[in-house]
């Protein structure tokens with residue numbers, strides 16, 4: 416039972432129920448679980464591994480609530496730099512379906528390495544293109560190799576162009592085969608126990624790439640196995656037009672008819688929602704993964720995150736795939752979430768009486784409309800844990816997983832901001848983690864992944880990516 420002592424942090428952000436921020440603090444963990452959190456002098460004196468975090472801030476590991484790791488292979492494709500979701504997808508579908516299992520392994524390692532170095536310790540990945548021998552197993556193996564806590568989505572597409580869907584027919588799968596593989600992946604990999612390093616989620620891709628039958632069957636299967644459900648929803652107005660024309664319902668109403676609103680479901684993006692739909696999410700327990708960079712990159716819109724929080728909707732943060740980001744830096748994503756919510760505040764009418772709009776955004780009556788740095792840090796930690804259905808991550812307290820990261824505060828980038836180091840992590844430029852610890856194991860040291868030699872992975876990944884670019 417290996418032990419870990421992390422000590423002497425300038426400040427440790429617990430994200431516990433009291434949201435304590437502890438000066439001169441640290442934690443002690445055994446076998447990947449936290450046994451003590453508090454002032455350094457009150458912690459055990461020694462451990463198998465001791466990290467001295469003097470001059471550093473410690474935060475709970477961030478939870479990435481929406482991603483497509485394979486898309487690091489298709490970053491920055493010229494044909495998809497300047498278009499919105501539907502034409503952007505049409506550029507990519509066949510390129511993604513042509514990737515090989517080895518390319519999938521490399522892209523998973525690249526994405527997870529970038530996430531871990533930016534403070535992420537748990538990653539949900541929504542894979543949904545399975546051609547050419549690729550399986551979700553390739554990614555689970557890569558996550559185990561690098562040591563990141565991983566929620567793998569056996570996603571799916573079954574509605575090709577000839578049946579009115581968006582993806583080409585040769586990029587979708589047979590529904591019976593999809594469901595059989597979902598059963599196989601759940602039975603092989605899903606671990607429901609506390610401290611689990613691997614869990615499985617079912618994720619039909621989007622309203623315009625799967626049938627109602629597959630959505631219904633996926634929900635039944637997920638509930639039979641007690642795993643979570645995820646899909647893209649309310650991402651764009653094109654999607655809204657699609658469900659209105661095809662099903663005569665807005666996306667949320669349509670999902671309700673398929674038994675897809677519930678505490679075991681979360682939706683990626685959830686940008687275009689009416690106020691009553693926000694209340695529906697709150698009532699049913701459905702959550703949202705906010706992906707600000709992708710929403711800006713694809714001109715999708717601005718999700719009403721403050722409204723979600725005010726209504727009590729669970730909200731996590733996601734970097735989304737690297738074809739629409741094109742980074743997997745979760746600290747950068749958190750900063751964008753803070754800034755984008757403020758842009759929305761300046762652009763759109765406020766909640767409450769109409770007269771509020773006449774008040775300056777800085778009027779005390781509108782103080783609650785501001786997205787603060789600490790609110791975003793909470794979304795990125797506790798919020799992500801909530802949408803993934805985990806009560807053992809997202810905070811640093813006794814009985815939770817030893818998942819955290821530290822940042823060196825004494826750098827040029829933070830100089831002048833240290834009167835509030837917690838807020839500085841988002842107000843100042845995003846920094847690489849000094850340490851990222853997952854399950855009590857050091858995965859990142861001085862900003863670099865140390866569990867896998869990333870140099871050959873980067874080289875191989877670049878070769879695969881060039882092949883993808885030549886196909887686009």
Ligand SMILES: [Zn+2]
Pocket residue numbers: 481482483541647683735736
């Ligand atoms: Zn996505």
